[in-house]
Amino acid sequence: MQPLEAGEPHTIGAYRLLGRLGAGGMGRVYLGRSTGGRTVAVKVVHPHFALDEQFRARFRREVDAARRLGARWTAPVLDADPEAAVPWVATGYVAGPPLSDAVTRYGPLPEYAVRALGAGLGEALDAVHAHGLIHRDVKPSNVLLALDGPRLIDFGIARALGATVSLTSTGVSVGSPGYMAPEQIRGLDISGAADVFSLGAVLAYAATGTAPFPGDSSAVLLYKVVHEEPELGDLEGELRELVAGCLAKDPADRPAPAELARTLAPGGAAALVAPCLLYTSLS
Structure with a gap:
């Protein structure tokens, strides 16, 4: 995990961000913690994707489907806001190396x-x-x-x-x-x-x-x-x-x-x- 840089958010939704776990083509992933103390991984999409309505629509549908998944061998989707200025999704944090x-x-x-x-x-x-x-x-x-x-x-x-x-x-x-x-x-x-x-x-x-x-x-x-x-x-x-x-x-x-x-x-x-x-x- 890397420390947050200047200009990066310190909160996303109800989650306090503790550091950055990584970044990719879609956006950045942060380690976050809920007010109740649950540790989560929060993925925030790159801002330019937020301007594309087609992307937002697909993102919304995919998040809705992923919420229902709850499979034994995946990290569950816990929260998301596809309508935010910059869409994000929070999943359960898995303690283990890639x-x-x-x-x-x-x-x-x-x-x-x-x-x-x-x-x-x-x-x-x-x-x-x-x-x-x-x-x-x-x-x-x-x-x-x-x-x-x-x-x-x-x-x-x-x-x-x-x-x-x-x-x-x-x-x-x-x-x-x-x-x-x-x-x-x-x-x-x-x-x-x-x-x-x-x-x-x-x-x-x-x-x-x-x-x-x-x-x-x-x-x-x-x-x-x-x-x-x-x-x-x-x-x-x-x-x-x-x-x-x-x-x-x-x-x-x-x-x-x-x-x-x-x-x-x-x-x-x-x-x-x-x-x-x-x-x-x-x-």
């Missing part, structure tokens, strides 16, 4: 932890898609490793952003190179299968410590995703087959999130994710 930080610091996760991770995220995406949402930006930094299992953050709202900006807008990309599905890169209509592709890339990263489409520039990454096969390192057996299936170029060839979760954890993700399961590899 997958990207954990792998960078400790290396790849063992297979049982990758299975727990994939099963939890598969169940999360199944719930997200059932509510008419598409995440559009499943990547290691959007997966938090909590003590009782993974949490997928920043779901749904990415779809509202997609109505306003394009892949080539200056400083903004709807999705992350190397984790975006081929159809997403091509600017085609996408379905939940795009999230499954991204999930496959996340699982490959978690299991091997490297992204399945490596490269030193966005252009190289985008080209490899569209035209080349993924690099899966020493992944083997059923896990390799599952990840490769998620990374199929044709969306129709990818498994459904619920199917993936059942294969990874036949008894359900909760049965596989015991307390500290993902953290055992980080000790």
Whole structure:
């Protein structure tokens, strides 16, 4: 967390801001606390998006849908104000490192932890898609490793952003190179299968410590995703087959999130994710 800079707000809605957690193409994310003492993550969109009525309408619909989600493996939407001068949304704060930080610091996760991770995220995406949402930006930094299992953050709202900006807008990309599905890169209509592709890339990263489409520039990454096969390192057996299936170029060839979760954890993700399961590899 970084301290607030001059010019940044100290309160948003009913929340006192404690510091800045990060920033992205859509806006900034702050750590906040309610008057009752609950810790939350508050995302505030960039002011120029607030001037676009189409964005506001999509943002409103996505927030309404996300409020109803309440899935086991996501951070719940607690509060929002799409009508504010600068729209914002508050979600439950998840105490746990991003997958990207954990792998960078400790290396790849063992297979049982990758299975727990994939099963939890598969169940999360199944719930997200059932509510008419598409995440559009499943990547290691959007997966938090909590003590009782993974949490997928920043779901749904990415779809509202997609109505306003394009892949080539200056400083903004709807999705992350190397984790975006081929159809997403091509600017085609996408379905939940795009999230499954991204999930496959996340699982490959978690299991091997490297992204399945490596490269030193966005252009190289985008080209490899569209035209080349993924690099899966020493992944083997059923896990390799599952990840490769998620990374199929044709969306129709990818498994459904619920199917993936059942294969990874036949008894359900909760049965596989015991307390500290993902953290055992980080000790």
